[in-house]
Amino acid sequence: MKKQKREFKIFTIAEYEQEQDYLRSQHQKGWKLVHLTFPGIYLFEACEKEDVVYQLDYHQQGLGSQETYVNMFKDCGWEYLFDFFGYSYFRKSAASMQGKEEIFCDEASRLAFIGRVFKGRMVPLLILFFLVIIPQTILQISNPGSDPHRALLYFYLIMVAFYAYVFIRFALQYRTLRNRAD
Amino acid sequence: MDAHIRKVYVPMTETGFYILLCLQQEMHGYSIVQKVRDLTDGEILISPGTLYGSLSKMEKDGLIRFIREEEKRKIYEITSLGIEVLQKEKERIARLYRTMQEEQE
Numbered sequence: 001m002k003k004q005k006r007e008f009k010i011f012t013i014a015e016y017e018q019e020q021d022y023l024r025s026q027h028q029k030g031w032k033l034v035h036l037t038f039p040g041i042y043l044f045e046a047c048e049k050e051d052v053v054y055q056l057d058y059h060q061q062g063l064g065s066q067e068t069y070v071n072m073f074k075d076c077g078w079e080y081l082f083d084f085f086g087y088s089y090f091r092k093s094a095a096s097m098q099g100k101e102e103i104f105c106d107e108a109s110r111l112a113f114i115g116r117v118f119k120g121r122m123v124p125l126l127i128l129f130f131l132v133i134i135p136q137t138i139l140q141i142s143n144p145g146s147d148p149h150r151a152l153l154y155f156y157l158i159m160v161a162f163y164a165y166v167f168i169r170f171a172l173q174y175r176t177l178r179n180r181a182d
Numbered sequence: 183m184d185a186h187i188r189k190v191y192v193p194m195t196e197t198g199f200y201i202l203l204c205l206q207q208e209m210h211g212y213s214i215v216q217k218v219r220d221l222t223d224g225e226i227l228i229s230p231g232t233l234y235g236s237l238s239k240m241e242k243d244g245l246i247r248f249i250r251e252e253e254k255r256k257i258y259e260i261t262s263l264g265i266e267v268l269q270k271e272k273e274r275i276a277r278l279y280r281t282m283q284e285e286q287e
Contacts, residue, residue: 057231069234071254075212076230098224103231108195112235 003046005031010040012166013121014173016056016087023054023091033091036084051094055103056087058113060120078103086120107180114174122170129163183266187243191267193274197228201236202260202268205246210255211237240264 007026011019023033023042028051031044055078070080073090077097081089090103104110137160140153191198200218209217215228237258240246245264249257260268 055231057234067254068251068256072211072234073230075255076215078230098227101227101229103229104235105227105229105232106195106197109197109229109232109235112239113231 004034005044005046007042007044008040009042012169013117013125014166014170016117017173020054020056024052027052027054027091033081033089036082036089038085052091053094053097053101055090055092057090057103058087058117058120060086060116073103107177110180111177114177118170118174122167125163125166129167133159133163183263183270187245187263187267190243191245192270194267194271195236196226197232198236198240199268199271199275200226200228201233201240202245202264202271205258205260205264206268208249208257208259210252210257212255 009019009022011022026033026042026044027047028049030047030049032047032052033042033054034045035043037043070088073080078090078092081091083089092101104113133156137153137156140149140156143149194202200221201214204214204217211230211233215230215233218226218228237246237256241248241258243263244261245267246258247261249259251257
Protein backbone atom coordinates (compact mmCIF):
# COMPACT_ATOMS: atom_id res chain seq x y z
CA MET A 1 0.00 0.00 0.00
CA LYS A 2 1.36 3.37 -1.03
CA LYS A 3 1.89 6.06 1.55
CA GLN A 4 -1.02 8.47 1.80
CA LYS A 5 -1.69 11.80 3.46
CA ARG A 6 -4.72 13.96 4.06
CA GLU A 7 -4.80 17.72 4.02
CA PHE A 8 -7.69 19.94 4.95
CA LYS A 9 -8.05 23.01 2.82
CA ILE A 10 -10.90 25.33 1.96
CA PHE A 11 -11.00 27.23 -1.28
CA THR A 12 -13.93 29.58 -1.74
CA ILE A 13 -15.90 29.59 -4.97
CA ALA A 14 -13.69 31.98 -6.90
CA GLU A 15 -10.42 30.41 -5.82
CA TYR A 16 -10.17 27.63 -8.38
CA GLU A 17 -6.86 29.06 -9.68
CA GLN A 18 -5.37 28.87 -6.19
CA GLU A 19 -6.69 25.32 -5.86
CA GLN A 20 -5.13 24.31 -9.18
CA ASP A 21 -1.80 25.81 -8.08
CA TYR A 22 -2.02 24.02 -4.75
CA LEU A 23 -2.62 20.63 -6.38
CA ARG A 24 0.20 21.23 -8.88
CA SER A 25 2.66 22.14 -6.11
CA GLN A 26 1.67 19.00 -4.17
CA HIS A 27 2.41 16.85 -7.22
CA GLN A 28 5.76 18.62 -7.66
CA LYS A 29 6.55 17.55 -4.10
CA GLY A 30 5.62 13.95 -4.88
CA TRP A 31 1.98 13.84 -3.80
CA LYS A 32 -0.70 13.12 -6.34
CA LEU A 33 -4.36 13.82 -5.68
CA VAL A 34 -6.56 10.72 -5.43
CA HIS A 35 -9.71 11.87 -3.69
CA LEU A 36 -11.57 14.84 -2.31
CA THR A 37 -14.16 14.65 0.47
CA PHE A 38 -16.55 17.30 1.70
CA PRO A 39 -15.89 19.96 2.91
CA GLY A 40 -12.28 20.01 1.74
CA ILE A 41 -10.28 16.96 2.72
CA TYR A 42 -7.71 16.25 0.03
CA LEU A 43 -6.34 12.73 -0.07
CA PHE A 44 -2.91 12.40 -1.67
CA GLU A 45 -0.81 9.38 -2.54
CA ALA A 46 2.99 9.33 -2.66
CA CYS A 47 4.32 9.37 -6.23
CA GLU A 48 7.28 10.43 -8.35
CA LYS A 49 7.94 14.15 -8.15
CA GLU A 50 6.60 15.59 -11.37
CA ASP A 51 5.29 18.84 -12.81
CA VAL A 52 1.63 18.09 -13.47
CA VAL A 53 -0.93 20.74 -14.33
CA TYR A 54 -4.32 20.47 -12.60
CA GLN A 55 -7.44 22.03 -14.08
CA LEU A 56 -11.07 22.43 -13.03
CA ASP A 57 -14.13 22.62 -15.25
CA TYR A 58 -17.64 23.22 -13.97
CA HIS A 59 -21.01 21.96 -15.14
CA GLN A 60 -23.93 22.05 -12.75
CA GLN A 61 -24.85 18.40 -13.14
CA GLY A 62 -21.27 17.24 -13.17
CA LEU A 63 -20.14 15.50 -16.29
CA GLY A 64 -18.33 12.43 -15.06
CA SER A 65 -21.27 10.37 -16.24
CA GLN A 66 -20.98 11.75 -19.76
CA GLU A 67 -18.50 9.46 -21.39
CA THR A 68 -18.14 11.55 -24.52
CA TYR A 69 -17.19 14.62 -22.46
CA VAL A 70 -14.54 12.82 -20.42
CA ASN A 71 -13.31 11.06 -23.53
CA MET A 72 -12.72 14.35 -25.36
CA PHE A 73 -10.40 15.42 -22.53
CA LYS A 74 -8.70 12.04 -22.60
CA ASP A 75 -8.11 12.37 -26.35
CA CYS A 76 -6.39 15.68 -25.65
CA GLY A 77 -4.17 14.03 -23.05
CA TRP A 78 -6.01 15.13 -19.91
CA GLU A 79 -6.60 12.52 -17.22
CA TYR A 80 -10.05 12.79 -15.63
CA LEU A 81 -10.02 12.32 -11.86
CA PHE A 82 -13.49 12.83 -10.43
CA ASP A 83 -16.42 15.22 -10.02
CA PHE A 84 -16.89 17.23 -6.85
CA PHE A 85 -20.08 19.32 -6.53
CA GLY A 86 -20.23 20.05 -10.23
CA TYR A 87 -16.50 20.59 -10.61
CA SER A 88 -14.60 18.11 -12.78
CA TYR A 89 -10.93 17.62 -11.98
CA PHE A 90 -8.35 17.01 -14.72
CA ARG A 91 -4.57 16.76 -14.85
CA LYS A 92 -1.88 16.55 -17.50
CA SER A 93 1.88 16.33 -17.13
CA ALA A 94 3.68 19.50 -18.22
CA ALA A 95 6.30 17.44 -20.07
CA SER A 96 3.67 16.11 -22.49
CA MET A 97 2.42 19.59 -23.34
CA GLN A 98 3.18 21.75 -26.32
CA GLY A 99 4.10 24.92 -24.49
CA LYS A 100 1.62 26.04 -21.86
CA GLU A 101 -1.68 24.18 -22.00
CA GLU A 102 -4.90 24.73 -20.13
CA ILE A 103 -8.35 23.22 -20.63
CA PHE A 104 -9.60 26.61 -21.86
CA CYS A 105 -7.70 28.28 -24.68
CA ASP A 106 -9.50 31.60 -24.94
CA GLU A 107 -10.97 34.20 -22.63
CA ALA A 108 -14.47 33.75 -24.03
CA SER A 109 -14.62 30.15 -22.81
CA ARG A 110 -13.01 31.10 -19.48
CA LEU A 111 -15.74 33.68 -18.97
CA ALA A 112 -18.38 31.11 -19.91
CA PHE A 113 -16.88 28.81 -17.25
CA ILE A 114 -17.11 31.57 -14.62
CA GLY A 115 -20.68 32.20 -15.76
CA ARG A 116 -21.56 28.52 -15.15
CA VAL A 117 -19.97 28.66 -11.69
CA PHE A 118 -21.92 31.83 -10.93
CA LYS A 119 -25.22 30.27 -11.94
CA GLY A 120 -24.59 26.96 -10.22
CA ARG A 121 -22.89 28.09 -7.03
CA MET A 122 -23.28 31.81 -6.45
CA VAL A 123 -26.98 32.21 -7.23
CA PRO A 124 -28.10 29.70 -4.53
CA LEU A 125 -25.75 31.42 -2.06
CA LEU A 126 -27.13 34.83 -2.94
CA ILE A 127 -30.68 33.60 -2.43
CA LEU A 128 -29.75 32.15 0.96
CA PHE A 129 -27.96 35.38 1.84
CA PHE A 130 -30.85 37.71 1.08
CA LEU A 131 -33.70 35.46 2.23
CA VAL A 132 -32.15 34.00 5.38
CA ILE A 133 -28.88 35.49 6.57
CA ILE A 134 -29.73 39.19 6.18
CA PRO A 135 -33.28 39.01 7.69
CA GLN A 136 -32.02 36.85 10.56
CA THR A 137 -29.18 39.25 11.31
CA ILE A 138 -31.53 42.21 11.37
CA LEU A 139 -33.90 40.27 13.61
CA GLN A 140 -31.10 39.46 16.05
CA ILE A 141 -29.83 43.03 16.09
CA SER A 142 -33.28 44.45 16.79
CA ASN A 143 -33.86 41.85 19.52
CA PRO A 144 -30.87 42.12 21.84
CA GLY A 145 -31.10 40.69 25.27
CA SER A 146 -30.34 37.26 26.62
CA ASP A 147 -27.05 35.45 26.00
CA PRO A 148 -28.35 32.79 23.61
CA HIS A 149 -29.58 35.63 21.47
CA ARG A 150 -26.21 37.27 21.51
CA ALA A 151 -24.54 34.04 20.47
CA LEU A 152 -26.93 33.82 17.53
CA LEU A 153 -26.24 37.42 16.65
CA TYR A 154 -22.49 36.73 16.56
CA PHE A 155 -23.10 33.64 14.48
CA TYR A 156 -25.07 35.61 11.90
CA LEU A 157 -22.57 38.46 11.88
CA ILE A 158 -19.81 35.95 11.14
CA MET A 159 -21.96 34.50 8.37
CA VAL A 160 -22.48 37.95 6.86
CA ALA A 161 -18.73 38.60 6.96
CA PHE A 162 -18.00 35.20 5.40
CA TYR A 163 -20.57 35.71 2.66
CA ALA A 164 -19.29 39.22 1.97
CA TYR A 165 -15.78 37.79 1.64
CA VAL A 166 -16.92 35.11 -0.83
CA PHE A 167 -18.91 37.63 -2.91
CA ILE A 168 -16.08 40.13 -3.06
CA ARG A 169 -13.56 37.44 -4.05
CA PHE A 170 -15.88 36.27 -6.77
CA ALA A 171 -16.47 39.80 -8.06
CA LEU A 172 -12.73 40.53 -8.10
CA GLN A 173 -11.97 37.29 -9.92
CA TYR A 174 -14.67 38.03 -12.46
CA ARG A 175 -13.31 41.53 -13.01
CA THR A 176 -9.78 40.22 -13.53
CA LEU A 177 -11.04 37.79 -16.16
CA ARG A 178 -13.13 40.45 -17.87
CA ASN A 179 -10.16 42.80 -18.01
CA ARG A 180 -8.02 40.06 -19.52
CA ALA A 181 -10.73 39.43 -22.12
CA ASP A 182 -11.14 43.10 -23.17
CA MET B 183 -30.34 34.60 -39.06
CA ASP B 184 -31.89 36.23 -35.98
CA ALA B 185 -30.46 38.98 -33.78
CA HIS B 186 -29.20 36.57 -31.10
CA ILE B 187 -27.14 34.53 -33.54
CA ARG B 188 -25.78 37.69 -35.14
CA LYS B 189 -24.82 39.14 -31.76
CA VAL B 190 -23.10 36.01 -30.49
CA TYR B 191 -21.41 34.74 -33.64
CA VAL B 192 -20.65 37.77 -35.82
CA PRO B 193 -17.78 38.24 -35.20
CA MET B 194 -16.94 34.93 -33.53
CA THR B 195 -13.90 33.67 -31.66
CA GLU B 196 -11.01 32.17 -33.56
CA THR B 197 -11.82 28.77 -32.03
CA GLY B 198 -15.44 29.09 -33.09
CA PHE B 199 -14.44 29.93 -36.63
CA TYR B 200 -12.13 26.94 -36.94
CA ILE B 201 -14.76 24.61 -35.51
CA LEU B 202 -17.33 25.68 -38.08
CA LEU B 203 -14.74 25.54 -40.84
CA CYS B 204 -13.84 21.95 -39.93
CA LEU B 205 -17.45 20.81 -39.52
CA GLN B 206 -18.17 21.38 -43.19
CA GLN B 207 -17.22 17.71 -43.09
CA GLU B 208 -18.65 15.53 -40.33
CA MET B 209 -16.15 15.15 -37.55
CA HIS B 210 -15.73 14.47 -33.84
CA GLY B 211 -14.14 16.81 -31.30
CA TYR B 212 -10.61 15.47 -31.24
CA SER B 213 -10.32 15.32 -35.01
CA ILE B 214 -11.19 19.04 -35.04
CA VAL B 215 -8.27 19.64 -32.66
CA GLN B 216 -5.93 17.65 -34.92
CA LYS B 217 -7.13 19.27 -38.11
CA VAL B 218 -6.78 22.81 -36.73
CA ARG B 219 -3.31 21.97 -35.47
CA ASP B 220 -2.34 20.80 -38.97
CA LEU B 221 -4.02 23.73 -40.72
CA THR B 222 -2.16 26.25 -38.55
CA ASP B 223 1.22 24.43 -38.39
CA GLY B 224 0.75 23.76 -34.70
CA GLU B 225 0.09 27.43 -33.98
CA ILE B 226 -3.44 26.89 -32.65
CA LEU B 227 -4.16 24.13 -30.19
CA ILE B 228 -7.83 24.01 -29.21
CA SER B 229 -8.31 22.97 -25.57
CA PRO B 230 -10.97 20.41 -24.65
CA GLY B 231 -12.90 22.67 -22.24
CA THR B 232 -13.21 25.38 -24.87
CA LEU B 233 -14.07 22.83 -27.54
CA TYR B 234 -16.75 21.14 -25.46
CA GLY B 235 -18.30 24.50 -24.51
CA SER B 236 -18.34 25.69 -28.13
CA LEU B 237 -19.77 22.47 -29.51
CA SER B 238 -22.63 22.35 -26.98
CA LYS B 239 -23.43 26.02 -27.51
CA MET B 240 -23.35 25.77 -31.29
CA GLU B 241 -25.50 22.66 -31.18
CA LYS B 242 -28.03 24.45 -28.95
CA ASP B 243 -28.07 27.45 -31.28
CA GLY B 244 -28.54 25.22 -34.32
CA LEU B 245 -25.25 26.00 -36.08
CA ILE B 246 -24.17 22.37 -36.00
CA ARG B 247 -25.99 19.11 -35.45
CA PHE B 248 -25.10 15.90 -33.68
CA ILE B 249 -25.09 13.00 -36.13
CA ARG B 250 -24.07 9.90 -34.26
CA GLU B 251 -21.76 8.50 -31.61
CA GLU B 252 -18.75 6.38 -32.48
CA GLU B 253 -16.42 4.87 -29.88
CA LYS B 254 -17.55 7.34 -27.20
CA ARG B 255 -17.05 10.27 -29.54
CA LYS B 256 -19.85 12.52 -30.73
CA ILE B 257 -19.78 13.31 -34.43
CA TYR B 258 -21.12 16.66 -35.60
CA GLU B 259 -21.82 18.41 -38.87
CA ILE B 260 -22.56 22.02 -39.86
CA THR B 261 -26.21 23.02 -40.55
CA SER B 262 -27.51 25.46 -43.16
CA LEU B 263 -27.64 28.15 -40.45
CA GLY B 264 -24.02 27.33 -39.58
CA ILE B 265 -23.02 27.69 -43.23
CA GLU B 266 -24.73 31.07 -43.34
CA VAL B 267 -22.88 32.26 -40.23
CA LEU B 268 -19.58 30.90 -41.53
CA GLN B 269 -20.10 32.74 -44.82
CA LYS B 270 -20.69 36.01 -42.93
CA GLU B 271 -17.46 35.48 -41.00
CA LYS B 272 -15.49 34.64 -44.12
CA GLU B 273 -16.67 37.89 -45.73
CA ARG B 274 -15.77 39.86 -42.62
CA ILE B 275 -12.29 38.35 -42.45
CA ALA B 276 -11.74 38.84 -46.19
CA ARG B 277 -12.66 42.50 -45.83
CA LEU B 278 -10.30 42.80 -42.84
CA TYR B 279 -7.49 41.29 -44.90
CA ARG B 280 -8.19 43.52 -47.93
CA THR B 281 -8.23 46.64 -45.76
CA MET B 282 -4.96 45.61 -44.17
CA GLN B 283 -3.33 45.12 -47.57
CA GLU B 284 -4.61 48.45 -48.88
CA GLU B 285 -3.39 50.31 -45.83
CA GLN B 286 0.08 48.84 -46.20
CA GLU B 287 0.53 50.12 -49.72
